[in-house]
Amino acid sequence: MLAFTIIGSFWLEIALKVRVLVRWRRWLKAILPVALLFVLWDAYAISRKHWHFDTRQILGICGPLRIPLEEYLFFLVVPLAAIMTLEAVRRVKKHWIVGDE
């Protein structure tokens, strides 16, 4: 799923030259606070058994708060894909206002 998301969005870096990855300070600042909150939510949900994972279908490596490594990567890869999609739309629709012009 993570590979699919990376393949599905990161080609925009090359094809549309969205130049998101190179602006790493900006995406780190945007993603870190949000990812932190969602990781805490994830930790709460796992501890309260809102959801659980099939241990045979995940790597089995757990990070802090007993969260699988895939979840941490999810909160990095999915936000990056969302930013790239936004920038790709801007590339195609140049007259649309984004708000940071």
Next chain:
Amino acid sequence: MSYTQIAIDAVILSLLLDLFALKTALIRRKVFWTSYAIILPFQLLTNWWLTSRNIVMYNAHEIIGKRIASAPVEDLLFGFALILSVQALWVFFGRKARS
């Protein structure tokens, strides 16, 4: 709090962040809704993959039970809040860098 409650709260918080805290107002912009329309089918596809194969399983007591593409509807709220928050902060820090 159930998954349903937290997911609704997350959407409200993301809207407050976008409209009032950062004043990015992405939800009033075509660029946001177009990007969301592109992302949504991919989310439904990955949701379907993760839930239909039982990679992720949900506790029936913590969701309302309505499912879209095999995943709880709450996942769509979760996704919306994640996408809007990150994009709003991205735009906000882009604006600050230039001023």
